Amino acid sequence: MKRRVTKAIFPVAGLGTRFLPATKSIPKEIMTLVDRPLIQYAIDEARAAGIKEFIFVTSRGKGALEDYFDHAPELEASLRKKGKDELLEVLQNTNMDSGAIAYIRQHRALGLGHAVWCARRLIANEPFAVILPDDVIAAETPCLEQMVEAYQETGGCMVAAMEVPPEAASSYGVLDVKEDLGSMVSIKGMVEKPAPGTAPSNLAVIGRYILTPKVLQNLNRIRSGAGGEIQLTDAIAEEIRNDRDVFGFRFRGERFDCGSKAGFLQATVSFGLAREELRDEFAQYLREMIALPNAAQ
Ligand code: UTP
Numbered sequence: 001m002k003r004r005v006t007k008a009i010f011p012v013a014g015l016g017t018r019f020l021p022a023t024k025s026i027p028k029e030i031m032t033l034v035d036r037p038l039i040q041y042a043i044d045e046a047r048a049a050g051i052k053e054f055i056f057v058t059s060r061g062k063g064a065l066e067d068y069f070d071h072a073p074e075l076e077a078s079l080r081k082k083g084k085d086e087l088l089e090v091l092q093n094t095n096m097d098s099g100a101i102a103y104i105r106q107h108r109a110l111g112l113g114h115a116v117w118c119a120r121r122l123i124a125n126e127p128f129a130v131i132l133p134d135d136v137i138a139a140e141t142p143c144l145e146q147m148v149e150a151y152q153e154t155g156g157c158m159v160a161a162m163e164v165p166p167e168a169a170s171s172y173g174v175l176d177v178k179e180d181l182g183s184m185v186s187i188k189g190m191v192e193k194p195a196p197g198t199a200p201s202n203l204a205v206i207g208r209y210i211l212t213p214k215v216l217q218n219l220n221r222i223r224s225g226a227g228g229e230i231q232l233t234d235a236i237a238e239e240i241r242n243d244r245d246v247f248g249f250r251f252r253g254e255r256f257d258c259g260s261k262a263g264f265l266q267a268t269v270s271f272g273l274a275r276e277e278l279r280d281e282f283a284q285y286l287r288e289m290i291a292l293p294n295a296a297q
Contacts, residue, residue: 002152003127003151003152003155004050004127005049005050005051005126005127005128005129005148005151005210006050006051006052006053006126007051007052007053007055007122007123007126007128007129008046008051008053008054008055008128008129008130008131008144009055009056009057009115009116009119009123009128009129009130009131010029010039010042010046010054010055010056010057010130010131010132010133011057011106011112011115011116011130011132012027012028012029012039012056012057012058012059012062012065012133013057013058013059013062013105013106013109013115013118014028014059014109014112014115015109016028016259018259018260018261019031019261025061026064027061027062027064027065028134028258028259029042029065029133029134030064030065030068031258031264033136033258033264033267033268033271034268034271034272034275034278037068038133038134038136038258039065039068039133040094041133041136042131042132042133042136043094043096044142045131045137045142045143045144045145046129046131046144048142048144048145049129049142049144049145049147049148050145050148051129051144052100053100053102053122054096054100054101054102055101055102055103055104055119055122055123056101056102056103056104057104057105057106057115057116057118057119058103058104058105058106059105059106059107059109066103068094069094069096069101071095072091075091076088076091076092079091102122104118104119104122105118106118110224110229110230111224111225111227111229111230111231111232112132112229112230112231112232113219113222113229113230113231113232113233113234113235114219114229114230116130116211116215116216116219116232117216117219117220117230120216120219123213123216124213125213126213127151127210127211127212127213128210128211128213129144129147129148129208129209129210129211130207130208130209130211130232131144131207131208132206132207132208132259133207133258134207134257134258134259135206135207135208135255135256135257135258135259136255136256136258136267137206137208137251137253137254137255137256138253138254138256138270138271138274139251139252139253139254140252140253141252141253143160143208143251143253143255144208146249146251146252146253147160147208147210147249147251148210150183150184150247150249151210154184154245154247155245156212156239156244156245156246156247157209157210157211157212157215157236157239157244157245157246157247158209158210158246158247158248158249159173159175159190159205159208159209159236159246159247159248159249160205160206160207160208160209160248160249160251161175161185161203161204161205161206161248161249161250161251162203162204162206162250162251162255163202163203163204163250164202164203164204165202166197166199166202167196168204169194169196169199169202169204170193170194170195170196170199171193171204172193172204172205172206173190173191173192173193173204173205173231173232173233174190174191174194174199174200174201174202174203174204174205175187175189175190175200175201175203175204175205175248176188176189176190176191176200176201177200177201177203177248182250183249183250184247184248184249184250185203185247185248185250186245186246186247187240187246187247187248188240189237189240190205190233190236190237190240190246191233191237192225192226192231192233192234193226193227203248203250205233205248206255208251209232209236211236212239212244214239214242214244215232215235215236215238215239216235218234218235218236218238218239219232219235222234222235222238254270256270269286273286
């Protein structure tokens with residue numbers, strides 16, 4: 001039997017303080033890599049994985065996000081009239097079916113676990129995906145699609161995982177590995193933001209998850225954890241304590257932490273160079289910039 005995952009939660013209610021002052025008025029997820037907002041990359045990845053229902057957990061000041069998914073009939077008509085068919089197609093590819101998107105408010109930024117819990121009534125009793133749009137993943141097969149395929153074999157809960165240097169582990173949820181199965185690991189524990197030197201492995205959780213509704217029930221009981229926030233990791237770790245399967249999935253692709261300034265800049269360079277129409281000019285500029293300090297010596 002095919003294990004279907006058709007609902008995805010996009011938690012976008014965080015304060016985005018690392019991008020102040022921009023995030024004073026622009027949601028982080030509307031910030032643009034080349035010409036598309038981060039949220040569009042996340043939606044495209046979800047669609048490729050077969051997601052049909054898109055649940056946004058939003059907060060005050062995120063109106064631009066809701067507007068982004070409105071259709072733009074005047075703009076479409078104008079492009080059609082001018083014969084700008086390619087642009088029209090770009091625009092129409094961002095259109096979402098009526099009823100496919102739901103918005104839920106998280107009234108206070110109490111943490112990622114709390115944000116996911118806010119969507120519990122829309123998930124009801126099905127497995128679901130969680131996508132953090134500020135983790136952008138460049139991959140031949142989109143990351144969530146890889147996970148949904150692997151999930152057909154495993155069931156249970158699955159988190160995307162990647163190797164990080166030991167000094168970076170304390171910024172992530174880290175996996176305590178039971179058995180290394182290659183592209184997958186089975187997990188015996190998870191620690192959110194371990195103190196330096198205490199991480200159980202170098203495998204860190206990044207922003208893609210496939211979860212069972214049991215995790216939402218666990219979130220009913222979870223109190224705040226690391227950083228005073230209600231942590232999704234703690235609710236997943238409880239599944240392990242209840243003897244249910246949790247897997248880490250080593251995805252194939254490159255992840256950019258677009259929630260940080262350095263990561264966002266790296267993604268901009270990488271996605272810019274990947275675009276055929278920009279590549280030559282942009283690469284030439286980068287070469288000149290890199291040569292500059294040498295030239296000055
Ligand atoms: P981050 O840890 O990146 O926090 O959240 P943030 O608030 O977005 O950004 P900074 O650290 O202040 O710069 C990871 C993801 O979880 C969501 C965020 O929107 C982001 O997608 N989140 C976090 C919520 O939806 N609600 C919360 O209470 C916390």
